[in-house]
Amino acid sequence: xxxxxxxxxLSRIEGHANIDIQLDDNGEVASATTHFNSIRGFEKxxxxxxxxxxxxIVTRICGICPWHHHLSSTKAVDACFGANxxxxxxxxxxxxxxxxxxxxxxxxxxxxxAPDFIMGPDADYKVRNVxxxxxxxxxxxxxxxxxxxxGQMMMEKxxxxxxxxxxxxxxxxxKPMSDSQRKELIESTKTLLDxxxxxxxxxKENIFPAYMDDVTTLGSITTGFIGTVDYHGALNFYDGNIRxxxxxxxxxxFNDADYLDYIAxxxxxxxxxxxxxxxxxxxxxxxxxxxxxxxxxxxCLARLNTCDHISTPLAQAELEAFREQFGRPAxxxxxxxxxxxxxxxxxxxxxxxxxxxxxxxxxxxxFEVSPKAGRGVGHVEAPRGTLxxxxxxxxxxxxxxxxxIVGTTHNLAPISMSVEQSAKMxxxxxxxxxxxxxxxxxSVRAYDP
Amino acid sequence: MPxxxxxxxLNSCSGCEIxxxxxGETLLDLLPQIEFVHIPVLMDHKxxxxxxxxxxxxxxxxxxxxxxxxxxNEEHLxxxxxxxxxxxxxxxxxxxxxxxxxxxxxxxxTNDEFLEYYYSTDSTEPGAKIPDQGISPLLDRCYxxxxxxxxxxxxxxxxxxxxxxxxxxxxxxxGETPDLxxxxxxxxxxxxxxxxxxITTIKRFTENPEYDPDKGIDEMRCLLEQGxxxxxxxxxxxxxxxxxxxxxxxxxxxxxxxxxxPVRQDGNQLLDMLNALASNGIDITSIxxxxxxxxxxxxxxxxxxxxxxxx
Numbered sequence: 001x002x003x004x005x006x007x008x009x010l011s012r013i014e015g016h017a018n019i020d021i022q023l024d025d026n027g028e029v030a031s032a033t034t035h036f037n038s039i040r041g042f043e044k045x046x047x048x049x050x051x052x053x054x055x056x057i058v059t060r061i062c063g064i065c066p067w068h069h070h071l072s073s074t075k076a077v078d079a080c081f082g083a084n085x086x087x088x089x090x091x092x093x094x095x096x097x098x099x100x101x102x103x104x105x106x107x108x109x110x111x112x113x114a115p116d117f118i119m120g121p122d123a124d125y126k127v128r129n130v131x132x133x134x135x136x137x138x139x140x141x142x143x144x145x146x147x148x149x150x151g152q153m154m155m156e157k158x159x160x161x162x163x164x165x166x167x168x169x170x171x172x173x174x175k176p177m178s179d180s181q182r183k184e185l186i187e188s189t190k191t192l193l194d195x196x197x198x199x200x201x202x203x204k205e206n207i208f209p210a211y212m213d214d215v216t217t218l219g220s221i222t223t224g225f226i227g228t229v230d231y232h233g234a235l236n237f238y239d240g241n242i243r244x245x246x247x248x249x250x251x252x253x254f255n256d257a258d259y260l261d262y263i264a265x266x267x268x269x270x271x272x273x274x275x276x277x278x279x280x281x282x283x284x285x286x287x288x289x290x291x292x293x294x295x296x297x298x299x300c301l302a303r304l305n306t307c308d309h310i311s312t313p314l315a316q317a318e319l320e321a322f323r324e325q326f327g328r329p330a331x332x333x334x335x336x337x338x339x340x341x342x343x344x345x346x347x348x349x350x351x352x353x354x355x356x357x358x359x360x361x362x363x364x365x366x367f368e369v370s371p372k373a374g375r376g377v378g379h380v381e382a383p384r385g386t387l388x389x390x391x392x393x394x395x396x397x398x399x400x401x402x403x404x405i406v407g408t409t410h411n412l413a414p415i416s417m418s419v420e421q422s423a424k425m426x427x428x429x430x431x432x433x434x435x436x437x438x439x440x441x442x443s444v445r446a447y448d449p
Numbered sequence: 450m451p452x453x454x455x456x457x458x459l460n461s462c463s464g465c466e467i468x469x470x471x472x473g474e475t476l477l478d479l480l481p482q483i484e485f486v487h488i489p490v491l492m493d494h495k496x497x498x499x500x501x502x503x504x505x506x507x508x509x510x511x512x513x514x515x516x517x518x519x520x521x522n523e524e525h526l527x528x529x530x531x532x533x534x535x536x537x538x539x540x541x542x543x544x545x546x547x548x549x550x551x552x553x554x555x556x557x558x559t560n561d562e563f564l565e566y567y568y569s570t571d572s573t574e575p576g577a578k579i580p581d582q583g584i585s586p587l588l589d590r591c592y593x594x595x596x597x598x599x600x601x602x603x604x605x606x607x608x609x610x611x612x613x614x615x616x617x618x619x620x621x622x623x624g625e626t627p628d629l630x631x632x633x634x635x636x637x638x639x640x641x642x643x644x645x646x647x648i649t650t651i652k653r654f655t656e657n658p659e660y661d662p663d664k665g666i667d668e669m670r671c672l673l674e675q676g677x678x679x680x681x682x683x684x685x686x687x688x689x690x691x692x693x694x695x696x697x698x699x700x701x702x703x704x705x706x707x708x709x710x711p712v713r714q715d716g717n718q719l720l721d722m723l724n725a726l727a728s729n730g731i732d733i734t735s736i737x738x739x740x741x742x743x744x745x746x747x748x749x750x751x752x753x754x755x756x757x758x759x760x
Contacts, residue, residue: 005501010488014463020583021501032670035583040460041546043570045554052655056706057744060551063464063608073598081655111470111491117603134480142477149473160701161688163464163608164708167701170655175702176662260571267568267577272584274573326641368656390571397653403570430741435497441493 002027002430007437012112012129013448014064015408019440022423027430032423034416034444036273043053043402051168051371051393053075054402058389059164061406064107066164067155068382069102069389069408074168079257081170081397083369088362089172094238096159097380101237101347102192103151103162103385109199111142111182113337113445117207121214121396121442122435135235147195165185170368179361179393186355193314193348200318200341208338217425219333219418219443221289222247223441224278224296226306226410228381229253233308235315235346238379243306244278244296247328250290256379259388263405266413268363276405277415280389289424290415298385298410299447300339305329310342312349318342336446350443382407384448411447418443424436451484455511457532458489459525459590460552461518466490468608469515475615482622485513486569494526506531513621517542519549519748520592533598538621540602541594542614547605548710549748553591556752557740560587589758593748602627605685607708607745612635612690633712634681634696636704637689639667642674645734650735652676652727659703666695672704678736680707683721703734711748719743 002025008018016038024030041060046054055073071093071349080083080212085093087369111130117446118137122224128137134141156162157444158181177185208215225245235432242289245251246263254262265274265283277285286293296302310316319342326335354360364441375392393399426436458466466488470476486509487494496506500672506527513534520526533539543552555563568577594600606616613629636644654677660669671705674677681696684707688697698705711718719742723733733739742753 006497007501009489011493011495012491014490018459026600032497033583037522037584038460039567039587040521040552041555041563041567044558044566049736049741050653052653053706053738053741057554060462060464063462066462066464066495099668107467107470112612125499129492131480131485131491132478142474145473145477149471152471156697160699160703163467166698166706168720169657169703174657178663180618193463199727201617263572264569267574267580269578269580269582270584272580274568276572294658363662366657371653371655397655398737403572405572437500444579 001025001030005432005437007289007441010441010444013116014062015448016233019419021427023427023430026429027425029424031421033270036271036412038081039272043404045172046399046402049399050399051080051391051399053264054391054399055168055170056164058404063163065100065382065384067096068107068387070165072378072382073378073386073389074170075378075380076376076391077170077378079378080374080391081372082374083171084367086172086362086367088176088360089365091178091354091357091360092173094190095351096155096165097238097359098347098351098354099151099155101333101383102344102351103148103155105344105347106144106148106151108383109337109340109344113310114207116438116442116445121438125434125438128438136156142330143195147192148262150188152190154185157310158185162314169366171369174288174366176363176365177309177361178297179358181359182361183353186352189348189351189355193345193352195352196341197314197346200345201397203338203341211334214439214442216332216440219446220331221292221333221417221421221423222331223292223414225329226296226298226386227303227306227309228379234311235303235307237347242379242386244280245306245329246281252328256388257377259377260392265405271412273409273412276410277413287413287417292379292417295413295417297411297414299336299383300343301330301336302385303338303381304342310444312346312348312353315342315346318345323438333443333446336339384408385410407449415444415447451482452513453486453509453511454483454513454515455508455532455536456488456490456515456517457488457508457528459516459518460521461545462545463490463708464608465517468611469614471611473745475611478574479615479618483618505758508532508535511536512538513618515540515542515743516540516594517546519545519552520588520594520597521552522585523589526597527633529594529598537600539599540604540617541590541600542604543609544605544607544708544710546594547714548605548746549591549593550607550745553747553752554744556590556747557754559754560589560722571590596749599690603714604629605710606687610688610690613687616691628684631712632686634684634686634688634709637686638681638696638699639665640669640699641667642671646674648674648676648731649675650732652677654704666699669702672699677702677704680718680722680742682719682725683707683711683716707742707745720747721750745748
């Protein structure tokens with residue numbers, strides 16, 4: 001056997017993973033394995049905890065997308081306790097859910113992914129980062145940092161904490177929004193929407209065209225997709241059916257409470273993280289890059305593929321143009337970044353739509369609930385994909401059993417496959433350099449920080 | 450010459466690193482004075498060399514090391530030792546690093562109990578074997594950093610407020626030791642405390658406290674005095690930053706759960722809180738899950754499998 005290359009840690013992503021590439025005697029890639037190395041055990045240690053407390057424990061699954069865990073968990077507890085949600089509380093939760101998507105997409109696109117495009121995949125690692133962008137394009141960097149900060153602080157100011165939130169509670173939301181807060185948030189969201197449309201136009205003109213060869217080849221695999229759609233088939237981050245789409249574009253819609261009929265998790269000996277796959281396709285599971293079985297993808301590209309349309313006008317126009325160019329379902333992995341910017345536009349538009357409705361300022365934001373025995377499944381679309389929390393409570397409302405399938409987990413199989421595909425495509429005759437290895441990582445960054 | 454800074458994240462969620470980014474424009478202002486030499490969330494410096502050719506972890510030398518997350522597997526331990534070796538001043542960043550944080554809740558269970566459960570949930574393929582190839586073996590439990598390496602500065606918080614991260618970095622840039630507050634959350638909370646009440650049992654947070662949303666926190670009765678468990682008395686202050694705002698959870702009208710850890714580094718939030726409640730005549734058996742009072746500080750052998758039963 002030839003040499004082994006350890007890429008560790010995978011960087012400019014959220015989470016803990018590394019790649020081992022094994023070359024054969026001829027310098028060709030014999031194997032490329034992605035190890036997902038993090039295991040913390042939330043499913044186990046929420047056992048015995050009061051369910052209403054768990055909604056503020058599971059936020060620590062991810063510091064980048066804590067709102068989505070918070071909301072998905074709260075929905076699961078609502079279901080366990082049979083809680084009705086106060087209408088204003090529902091609107092506030094949905095508003096926070098969409099706002100959190102705005103900040104995440106700015107972070108992912110500009111801080112984590114864009115250095116590969118703005119500085120170039122071949123730039124020295126010392127400048128191929130947001131600090132390098134701050135030196136090379138100070139005006140752009142300043143704008144990006146200001147916009148992300150605006151998004152983060154508008155949430156913190158209203159909801160108390162932006163990282164590891166606490167304001168969603170079983171039965172609703174912990175506090176009402178005043179009309180002056182609403183007006184202030186509308187102004188900030190308008191600023192963010194301007195930035196979103198600027199980002200979309202800027203990337204379409206200056207960033208994506210220069211990398212179309214990479215976009216159509218790097219990490220390319222063919223899979224199914226998963227995402228949430230509302231009851232009219234439109235993209236929705238907060239509520240609706242889960243849609244599981246096969247490679248040919250046909251799909252099944254199901255209620256989150258029935259997820260066990262559609263999704264199962266496979267265990268590989270090389271990763272702590274489990275690999276969800278489409279059980280309902282009845283093909284089993286295989287990560288063979290030429291003939292995958294049961295593999296589907298989540299996150300923004302998946303959501304744009306699964307939805308029939310988008311309910312907000314600017315994002316819908318972008319979706320139509322995107323579909324005209326790349327079809328439905330679009331498969332190229334680097335298109336995730338393009339899809340991410342379309343979702344940034346949507347998240348801003350949707351947040352504005354919610355804030356424009358004065359019903360969001362309703363004084364009663366929370367109905368009282370009583371802890372009791374039950375089972376509840378809650379799901380939302382986290383930036384990285386469909387996020388499912390499934391709890392069973394005892395008669396005191398303490399957690400007896402918990403299962404969670406987080407957004408990124410759906411993508412562990414596709415990430416592993418994209419890594420193998422890009423390594424095999426790029427490493428030839430034993431030739432490896434930093435640019436090649438960074439391009440292998442770019443096929444991960446499309447899916448996931 | 451800019452000061453070299455290295456960052457690593459161990460058994461963590463990345464919330465501490467996002468808090469660094471939440472410095473926003475302050476971070477831009479700091480950039481000319483600091484040079485990141487290793488920070489996986491933002492830059493691509495690799496442990497095993499840029500071509501993955503080295504066999505041992507190698508992090509560049511730095512003046513200041515920011516290390517978030519506790520220690521849960523052998524790789525974390527290796528990285529922590531390397532950071533200690535290469536950094537002149539090592540900051541334990543965030544409550545996972547200082548006290549174990551939420552992930553130390555696992556210390557109520559053995560590894561076998563936990564792994565067996567995780568790999569046999571309803572969605573997992575039946576008969577799955579526990580993974581063991583190319584991944585880092587688990588330590589027996591989750592440790593805070595100072596159980597295994599020397600720590601120079603403790604910066605708790607889940608996550609630490611960006612103001613405090615800035616305070617610490619600025620002090621170190623000036624060659625000073627950061628001056629961080631040692632008050633309790635209650636000491637910084639403007640809610641009205643009358644010091645007396647008829648509370649004898651603790652309510653669960655399944656209903657909202659009484660307050661007027663149009664009025665400030667300074668016109669709201671203390672949540673603990675309203676009967677809600679609030680860890681403010683035994684929790685270190687700081688979550689509201691330097692502007693003198695109300696503690697973050699209280700500002701959302703939600704009780705504190707102790708995310709900054711004990712007021713003193715070696716304090717015990719569980720014992721201190723039970724003492725405080727009992728001495729005020731409150732029935733501590735009315736708390737549904739008492740070990741949750743160590744929700745953020747279960748390292749240092751405070752949470753062990755034998756007390757998982759709680760009652």
